[in-house]
Amino acid sequence: MTQGGEKYSALCLLAYVLIQAVSSCILLPxxxxxxxxxxxxxxxxxxxxxxxxxxxxxxxxxxxxxxLRRR
Structure with missing residues (x-):
């Protein structure tokens, strides 16, 4: 059985791929x-x-x- 969070996980992975692609295009050159x-x-x-x-x-x-607590 699934927990119903697959949609959120897929969106996070999509955001990761987009951030990876954009930052690579900027930083590699x-x-x-x-x-x-x-x-x-x-x-x-x-x-x-x-x-x-x-x-x-x-x-x-x-x-x-x-x-992490601030003291």
Whole structure:
């Protein structure tokens, strides 16, 4: 059985692919291989944060990323 969150997961993956494509098109000509690596890093960070937010809003499960407290 599925949990009903496949639509959100697919949208997050689509956003990841779009961010990856745009950042690669911008950074590869400017910085070459290092720009490609930076594009992958940035898109992966955005993807993981987006998934953590969607997971929290749909299921209420909090990521350790959001448990950081300000003192």
């Amino acid at each position: 400017v910085a070459g291989l290092a720009g490609g690596a930076l594009a992958v890093l940035l898109s992966s960070i955005c993807y993981n944060i987006l998934l953590a937010v969607v997971c929290y809003r749909t299921t209420g499960v909090s990521s350790p990323f959001f448990r």
